[in-house]
Amino acid sequence: MNPAFSDDATIEIDGLSKWFGPKVAVSNISCSFGPGVTGLLGPNGAGKTTTLRTIVGLLQPSEGSIKIHGTDPRTDPDMYRNLGLVPEEDAVYPFLTGRELAEYAARLTGVTDPAAAADRVIRLVALEDAADRPLSGYSKGMRQRAKVAAALVHDPDVIVLDEPLNGTDPVQRAKLITLFRELGDGGKTVIVSSHVLAEVERVANRVLAMVDGKLAAAGDVAAIRAALSDIPYRVHVQTDAPRRLAAALLEERAVHSVSIDGESVHVETHDLRMLGNVVAPAAKRLEASISKFEPEDESLESVFRYLVRRT
Amino acid sequence: MAIVRVTSRQLLGRRRVIGLMLLSMIAPFIFFMASGASPGRDHVEEYFGILIGFQFGIVMAVITIVVASSSLGDERRQHTLSFLVVRPLPRAAIAGAKLLTAWLVSFLVTATGTVTMALLMGWRDGTWQYVAPTIIALAIGTLGYAALFVPFGYLVTRATVIGMVYVFLWELAITTPLSALAPTSVWKTTNVAFAGMVGVTDFDYGPVLGNMAPGVGGTLVKFLVLSAVSVAVTAVLLRRRDID
Numbered sequence: 316m317n318p319a320f321s322d323d324a325t326i327e328i329d330g331l332s333k334w335f336g337p338k339v340a341v342s343n344i345s346c347s348f349g350p351g352v353t354g355l356l357g358p359n360g361a362g363k364t365t366t367l368r369t370i371v372g373l374l375q376p377s378e379g380s381i382k383i384h385g386t387d388p389r390t391d392p393d394m395y396r397n398l399g400l401v402p403e404e405d406a407v408y409p410f411l412t413g414r415e416l417a418e419y420a421a422r423l424t425g426v427t428d429p430a431a432a433a434d435r436v437i438r439l440v441a442l443e444d445a446a447d448r449p450l451s452g453y454s455k456g457m458r459q460r461a462k463v464a465a466a467l468v469h470d471p472d473v474i475v476l477d478e479p480l481n482g483t484d485p486v487q488r489a490k491l492i493t494l495f496r497e498l499g500d501g502g503k504t505v506i507v508s509s510h511v512l513a514e515v516e517r518v519a520n521r522v523l524a525m526v527d528g529k530l531a532a533a534g535d536v537a538a539i540r541a542a543l544s545d546i547p548y549r550v551h552v553q554t555d556a557p558r559r560l561a562a563a564l565l566e567e568r569a570v571h572s573v574s575i576d577g578e579s580v581h582v583e584t585h586d587l588r589m590l591g592n593v594v595a596p597a598a599k600r601l602e603a604s605i606s607k608f609e610p611e612d613e614s615l616e617s618v619f620r621y622l623v624r625r626t
Numbered sequence: 627m628a629i630v631r632v633t634s635r636q637l638l639g640r641r642r643v644i645g646l647m648l649l650s651m652i653a654p655f656i657f658f659m660a661s662g663a664s665p666g667r668d669h670v671e672e673y674f675g676i677l678i679g680f681q682f683g684i685v686m687a688v689i690t691i692v693v694a695s696s697s698l699g700d701e702r703r704q705h706t707l708s709f710l711v712v713r714p715l716p717r718a719a720i721a722g723a724k725l726l727t728a729w730l731v732s733f734l735v736t737a738t739g740t741v742t743m744a745l746l747m748g749w750r751d752g753t754w755q756y757v758a759p760t761i762i763a764l765a766i767g768t769l770g771y772a773a774l775f776v777p778f779g780y781l782v783t784r785a786t787v788i789g790m791v792y793v794f795l796w797e798l799a800i801t802t803p804l805s806a807l808a809p810t811s812v813w814k815t816t817n818v819a820f821a822g823m824v825g826v827t828d829f830d831y832g833p834v835l836g837n838m839a840p841g842v843g844g845t846l847v848k849f850l851v852l853s854a855v856s857v858a859v860t861a862v863l864l865r866r867r868d869i870d
Contacts, residue, residue: 411632
């Protein structure tokens with residue numbers, strides 16, 4: 316089965332494209348999401364937020380379709396009884412307290428006892444101490460937790476979280492990750508977007524990677540990791556004997572190719588650790604000094620571009 | 627009702643309320659000074675002149691346009707609209723709640739100065755019969771402006787500027803010489819309702835009614851229809867447009 320599709324799909328995306336004037340934000344994505352936590356991974360500008368906002372019906376698809384529980388979210392507002400959204404931006408009313416925000420969300424969603432529901436989610440995100448203070452005085456991390464509380468107050472089956480860990484400190488992050496995992500384990504469909512691989516790795520069982528508006532890779536975290544391990548890395552080595560060092564490194568199994576630019580040697584390798592082990596002995600043997608040894612091309616964006624080229 | 631409560635708090639920011647309340651109190655201050663300068667005679671002319679020309683023509687219009695265009699405009703600017711839209715609510719219910727709040731808030735803010743002026747008139751002349759028509763006309767006028775500018779506030783970022791152009795260029799400068807266009811003016815239609823309620827007085831309405839005959843019923847129906855259209859248009863916009 317195509318790893319972009321879930322066996323037990325709650326959300327189905329078919330040929331989704333979204334453009335704003337001449338700018339294509341999302342290009343022909345087809346995938347599905349089912350119970351459990353799915354990470355939507357990609358560098359900034361990859362189209363994650365556009366995809367999530369289109370899924371929840373805030374944006375109209377330019378092409379393609381989205382179904383949540385078989386329903387188009389833009390035609391049936393009742394579907395929102397089962398959907399919770401944490402938007403990326405700081406979309407909170409600064410004059411409300413954290414508790415009031417959750418209670419407001421509960422009332423708008425038709426929860427029978429909004430005050431009790433708000434209390435429950437305030438405890439769930441560990442915001443009790445600040446719950447009765449206006450959101451304008453919250454830190455970014457606290458506002459994120461208040462948004463999570465408002466998204467969960469009606470106990471939805473589908474939860475869409477756009478960069479929910481942004482601005483949170485390590486302790487808060489660990490708590491939120493545990494919460495998201497518990498929601499996924501409890502049978503809810505949880506989508507968490509992030510541009511940090513390590514973050515997604517901790518929270519999601521399944522990952523969809525996006526870049527330049529396209530789906531670059533999909534699968535479980537181990538499969539994505541394996542795909543990433545094939546990436547050739549470029550390393551910049553600065554030395555006073557570039558030609559001799561380049562010739563020596565070409566003999567090494569870890570080195571894929573080298574190029575010389577003045578006192579710089581650019582080395583391409585599949586195994587960063589092994590390269591590190593051979594450069595210093597080679598320099599010592601040649602009596603060359605090394606003033607710099609640094610990866611050139613290790614950004615997440617380049618990793619994803621590699622995945623796109625490969626697929 | 628939850629939307630009405632939260633929107634009221636959003637619209638009633640401290641600086642905005644203070645600024646608009648001060649604007650609302652200019653007319654009673656002018657009336658107090660003008661009527662105090664001529665004791666011993668009635669002050670119907672000053673009252674009608676200031677109420678119709680300034681309080682209805684400028685203050686009510688400006689306050690309601692500012693408030694109404696912020697009703698959905700603030701949600702859009704502060705990116706809180708997604709919070710509201712991702713709820714199991716018909717878009718018409720959201721639009722209706724936004725219009726209701728804009729109307730209530732602008733009416734209450736404008737009423738502080740307007741009611742003060744009506745009470746001052748009663749105190750100076752001992753005539754209280756203008757209090758109720760003044761308040762009813764204010765309620766009708768604020769409804770008319772709110773119905774126009776709630777959808778505008780969502781549609782364009784500079785709705786307040788467009789509102790000022792509407793008030794000062796269209797209502798004051800264009801529909802005055804071209805009296806056939808008077809029915810397109812919320813201000814002149816409000817005046818028609820007020821004139822219909824107070825009956826015959828010595829005050830010369832002149833061009834402030836345009837080609838319309840005094841009467842409150844027609845004005846009320848007209849603005850209720852305008853409100854229904856406003857809710858329908860806003861609901862369609864909320865459904866069709868992308869929410870940033």
